[in-house]
Amino acid sequence: xxxxxxxxxxxxxxxxxxxxxxxxxxxxxxxxxWLILTLFGVAVFYxxxxxxxxxxxxxxxxxGAIAILMIFAxxxxxxxxxxxxxxxxxxxxxxxxxxxxxxGGLSWMLSTWIGFDTNMPQLSQGADSLQQLGQALVSPNAYxxxxxxxxxLLLAALIGAIMIAWERK
Amino acid sequence: xxxPITLIAEFIRGLLTGWxxxxxxxxxxxxxxxxxxxxxxVLVLDILLVWVERKIVARFQDRLGPNRLGPFGLxxxxxxxxxxxxxxxxxxxxxxxxxYNLAPIFPLxxxxxxxxxxxxxxxxxxxxxxxxxxxxxxIGDLGTLGIIMAGWASNNKYALIGAFRTVAxxxxxxxxxxxxLLIPVILAHSMGMQSIVDAQSVWFVVMAPLAALIFLIxxxxxxxxxxxxxxxxxxxxxxxxxxxxxxxxxGLFYAGELLHALTVSALxxxxxxxxxxxxFVEQAPILGVVYLFxxxxxxxxVIMWVRYSFPRLRIDQMLNFCWKxxxxxxxxxxxxTAILDKVLAGAATSVYILSNLGxxxxxxxxxxxxxxxxxxxxxxRVGQEREIASxxxxxxxxxxxxxxxx
Amino acid sequence: xxxxxxxLVFAAAxxxxxxxxxxxxxNAIAILMGIExxxNAVNVNLVAFWRYRTPDLIVGQAxxxxxxxxxxxxxxxxxxxxxxxxxxxxxxxxxxxxxxxW
Numbered sequence: 001x002x003x004x005x006x007x008x009x010x011x012x013x014x015x016x017x018x019x020x021x022x023x024x025x026x027x028x029x030x031x032x033x034w035l036i037l038t039l040f041g042v043a044v045f046y047x048x049x050x051x052x053x054x055x056x057x058x059x060x061x062x063x064g065a066i067a068i069l070m071i072f073a074x075x076x077x078x079x080x081x082x083x084x085x086x087x088x089x090x091x092x093x094x095x096x097x098x099x100x101x102x103x104g105g106l107s108w109m110l111s112t113w114i115g116f117d118t119n120m121p122q123l124s125q126g127a128d129s130l131q132q133l134g135q136a137l138v139s140p141n142a143y144x145x146x147x148x149x150x151x152x153l154l155l156a157a158l159i160g161a162i163m164i165a166w167e168r169k
Numbered sequence: 170x171x172x173p174i175t176l177i178a179e180f181i182r183g184l185l186t187g188w189x190x191x192x193x194x195x196x197x198x199x200x201x202x203x204x205x206x207x208x209x210x211v212l213v214l215d216i217l218l219v220w221v222e223r224k225i226v227a228r229f230q231d232r233l234g235p236n237r238l239g240p241f242g243l244x245x246x247x248x249x250x251x252x253x254x255x256x257x258x259x260x261x262x263x264x265x266x267x268x269y270n271l272a273p274i275f276p277l278x279x280x281x282x283x284x285x286x287x288x289x290x291x292x293x294x295x296x297x298x299x300x301x302x303x304x305x306x307x308i309g310d311l312g313t314l315g316i317i318m319a320g321w322a323s324n325n326k327y328a329l330i331g332a333f334r335t336v337a338x339x340x341x342x343x344x345x346x347x348x349x350l351l352i353p354v355i356l357a358h359s360m361g362m363q364s365i366v367d368a369q370s371v372w373f374v375v376m377a378p379l380a381a382l383i384f385l386i387x388x389x390x391x392x393x394x395x396x397x398x399x400x401x402x403x404x405x406x407x408x409x410x411x412x413x414x415x416x417x418x419x420g421l422f423y424a425g426e427l428l429h430a431l432t433v434s435a436l437x438x439x440x441x442x443x444x445x446x447x448x449f450v451e452q453a454p455i456l457g458v459v460y461l462f463x464x465x466x467x468x469x470x471v472i473m474w475v476r477y478s479f480p481r482l483r484i485d486q487m488l489n490f491c492w493k494x495x496x497x498x499x500x501x502x503x504x505x506t507a508i509l510d511k512v513l514a515g516a517a518t519s520v521y522i523l524s525n526l527g528x529x530x531x532x533x534x535x536x537x538x539x540x541x542x543x544x545x546x547x548x549x550r551v552g553q554e555r556e557i558a559s560x561x562x563x564x565x566x567x568x569x570x571x572x573x574x575x
Numbered sequence: 576x577x578x579x580x581x582x583l584v585f586a587a588a589x590x591x592x593x594x595x596x597x598x599x600x601x602n603a604i605a606i607l608m609g610i611e612x613x614x615n616a617v618n619v620n621l622v623a624f625w626r627y628r629t630p631d632l633i634v635g636q637a638x639x640x641x642x643x644x645x646x647x648x649x650x651x652x653x654x655x656x657x658x659x660x661x662x663x664x665x666x667x668x669x670x671x672x673x674x675x676x677w
Contacts, residue, residue: 002576004576004577005576005577008577008581012581012585015585015589016585016588016589016592019589019592019593019612020592022592022596022605022608022609022612023592023593023595023596023599023600023605023608023609028602028604028605031605031608032608035608035611035612038589038612038615039611039615042589042615042618042619045582045585045619045622046619046622048577049582049622049623049625049626050626051622051625051626051636051639053636054618054622054636054639054640057640057643058643061643061646061647062611062615062643062646065647066611066646066647066650069650069651069654070604070607070608070650070654073604073654073657073658074604076658076661077604077657077658077661077667086601087600087601087602087605088599088600088601089599089600089601089669089670091598091599092598092599094598095594095595095598095599096595096599098594098595098598099591099592099594099595099598100591102590102591102594103587103588103590103591106587106590106591107584107587110580110583110584110587111580115579115628116578116579116580116583117578117579117580118578118579118627118628119576119578119579119627120576120577120579120626120627121627121630129633129636132633133633133636133637133640136633136634136637137637137640142633142637143634143637146637146641147641150640150641150644150645151644153644153645153648154644154647154648156648157647157648157649157651157652158651160652160655161651161652161654161655162655164652164655164656164659165655165658165659167662
């Protein structure tokens with residue numbers, strides 16, 4: 001049991017526990033706070049996978065922007081301070097069944113794949129994934145086109161969100 | 170010659186290995202000791218900051234400040250701490266207990282986390298991550314989360330509105346702050362804090378003064394200090410998101426705010442004023458800590474000076490200032506710095522420095538001209554003769570004219 | 576050492592929990608939270624495959640960055656829609672928003 005394995009197991013248990021609390025919490029703001037813990041757990045996983053830039057970007061974008069946006073939206077759309085009534089709709093047992101079946105199916109299918117148990121290869125010494133990522137995102141031979149399209153998508157989403165939520169008198 | 174901290178660390182490592190601990194465990198213990206040392210040092214400094222703040226504000230306002238307890242009032246912060254500790258700890262009715270108690274931890278904890286990446290000397294650094302600058306932005310986001318939790322959990326509409334405004338202000342001012350933070354990254358060709366300090370043979374404030382100014386302004390807005398303190402000013406919204414907090418929980422908010430100011434000053438001196446650089450720092454690395462703190466306290470003094478000199482901005486003025494002025498200015502500066510960096514890739518260092526400085530001054534002059542024209546137009550528009558909004562018949566006008574003549 | 580299987584099973588579990596959230600919850604914002612968790616599970620999968628199978632090709636991380644951008648855009652538009660619906664119907668419960676116009 002190396003220390004890394006212990007860290008992985010603790011993070012996995014905390015993240016999955018928080019995820020279960022997100023989908024079962026009665027109070028929506030509590031669900032949002034559990035979501036923040038889940039997102040932070042995923043950021044820890046990115047650090048374990050040597051993708052440090054993605055870990056920090058996860059915290060900045062998901063927790064710093066998306067989660068705060070969700071909390072604002074929750075607070076702006078509340079009728080009363082406390083939630084009443086059932087939080088799940090009538091077919092929730094079917095949803096649970098589908099989720100468990102899907103999880104079982106995915107795990108079984110992945111376990112029959114030959115590369116399932118590969119171990120982590122050593123990163124070559126001089127590799128700096130940050131620099132590689134930066135160059136890949138702006139190089140014409142690499143991924144500049146998806147990068148530019150993503151920025152156009154964000155601009156469209158920005159304008160669209162403002163227009164939709166604009167209060168028309 | 171090594172510095173005292175590394176010598177102590179080596180000594181403890183030798184001691185623990187001699188007692189039979191494995192090397193991995195020894196490293197872990199040393200790291201925990203390092204965390205404890207930095208956190209204690211910074212928190213003790215925080216208590217000193219309470220005294221500094223009160224003395225300096227008093228001198229700005231032409232009075233003496235605390236001078237009863239101890240020489241020059243130095244025991245005053247301890248009296249403040251004791252007062253906060255003995256206050257009653259309330260939980261407002263209908264407040265969410267877990268979130269209410271958890272919220273004050275975030276602002277102070279995230280500020281302590283920032284001290285992990287500030288290089289205090291060539292050999293004293295918490296953690297040399299190669300994405301140090303982005304880490305700063307990420308931790309700042311976690312701080313705003315604590316504020317919204319505090320505002321919501323208090324079950325008080327003033328707290329909620331104050332929290333909304335504070336978070337809106339903080340999230341808006343993050344955009345020009347991140348753009349201004351990218352400029353030292355371009356100038357140093359790296360995002361790691363130690364690399365940025367290493368690349369500052371000439372301080373970045375000389376190469377990019379406008380970026381330093383934008384970073385200073387946006388950091389003051391992020392801190393929530395005047396002139397951007399609408400969200401927690403007593404005459405505006407009755408202390409905003411921390412209305413319902415008393416005792417040590419309020420103390421955590423207050424201490425967190427002061428420590429955040431010092432941390433921002435240390436960050437600004439690392440990114441723009443050369444960090445631990447100074448004379449004789451290669452021979453005696455411990456001097457790096459001294460230089461860093463001298464520069465940090467100088468910037469902290471400037472922040473306090475701004476606080477006690479300017480009137481408060483309204484929320485719409487604040488947001489206009491951010492989105493319509495600071496963001497376009499920061500973007501223009503970023504584009505110009507990036508272009509200059511590519512165009513002058515092989516040029517001599519002095520050419521690089523002078524062209525960056527020149528570009529900054531040109532942009533600043535153009536901005537000032539635009540602002541002057543805008544101000545002139547505004548003054549003309551406000552001072553114009555306008556039609557009085559009343560409808561009088563021409564006959565009545567004649568009668569009035571005759572009365573006046575008589 | 577941690578084999579790849581641990582990460583894949585974790586990502587599958589997170590995806591399925593998100594799926595349950597989307598299918599079973601009534602509040603529209605809670606459904607959006609489930610979608611976010613599914614997107615995060617996909618991202619973990621992408622980065623795990625990058626790290627274990629092709630660490631010298633950076634395409635895994637680049638794709639993950641695209642997923643970040645798309646998720647942010649989707650949350651922004653989704654929440655704007657939810658607020659707009661709340662203004663006219665005063666409810667964001669997914670089983671009360673079932674009539675096109677009355």
